[in-house]
Amino acid sequence: METGLGLTMAFETIKANGMTPDTSNQAGDENFEEIRIPRNSAPVYTDSHRPQAPRQLQVLLIDDDELFRITTVKILEIAGFRATVATGGQEALDSLAAGSIPDIILLDLNMPGMDGIETLQRIRALHADLPILIVSGQPDIEDWNCFKQPHLGVVPKPFTMKEILKKINQAARIG
Numbered sequence: 213m214e215t216g217l218g219l220t221m222a223f224e225t226i227k228a229n230g231m232t233p234d235t236s237n238q239a240g241d242e243n244f245e246e247i248r249i250p251r252n253s254a255p256v257y258t259d260s261h262r263p264q265a266p267r268q269l270q271v272l273l274i275d276d277d278e279l280f281r282i283t284t285v286k287i288l289e290i291a292g293f294r295a296t297v298a299t300g301g302q303e304a305l306d307s308l309a310a311g312s313i314p315d316i317i318l319l320d321l322n323m324p325g326m327d328g329i330e331t332l333q334r335i336r337a338l339h340a341d342l343p344i345l346i347v348s349g350q351p352d353i354e355d356w357n358c359f360k361q362p363h364l365g366v367v368p369k370p371f372t373m374k375e376i377l378k379k380i381n382q383a384a385r386i387g
Contacts, residue, residue: 269294269315269380270293270295270296270315270316271288271293271295271296271315271316271317271318271380272296272297272298272307272316272317272318273296273297273298273318274298274299274301274304274317274320274323274328274331275297275318276299276320277320278299280320280369281297281299284318284376287376288376291377293380296312296314300324300325300326301325301327301328301330304317304319304335305331308338309338313339314342315343316344316380316383316384317342317343318344318345318367318376318380319331319344319345319347320348321353322348328346332344332346332364341362342363343364343365344363344364344365345364345365345366345379346359346364346366347366348368349369353368363383365382367379
């Protein structure tokens with residue numbers, strides 16, 4: 213199911229993390245042509261307040277929205293995680309089959325082709341204990357019974373850097 217919220221959620225994530233996107237478009241074009249995030253837009257932390265990723269965790273982000281992937285990878289890298297991306301379920305499964313097993317997966321639900329539910333089921337068939345966080349803008353997703361199972365959590369979109377890091381660190385402890 214396509215919600216049409218991908219760009220809105222990515223934009224809200226950018227704003228929620230204190231970044232100011234520079235958008236440009238051509239006359240008459242309703243789509244964003246380009247979004248640039250200035251290098252100095254990353255939150256400034258002192259050493260004692262910098263979010264820390266435990267032991268350089270490898271995170272696989274599976275999401276079809278390019279802007280959301282770019283923004284989320286930036287958040288993860290600022291926090292010290294190693295991030296890789298897959299643009300869809302099949303690409304993620306191919307990566308796992310090739311032996312690239314992350315410490316945790318961030319999985320979008322609404323993707324064309326193989327959606328997040330099917331991707332989740334196929335990953336679980338191969339790696340039952342791999343921590344997975346479902347990332348979605350679906351209303352009340354944290355209350356969905358299908359996601360109340362071991363090694364599975366939910367992160368509603370949009371999220372702040374603090375919220376996603378807290379969820380990743382919690383999931384890494386159970387994984």
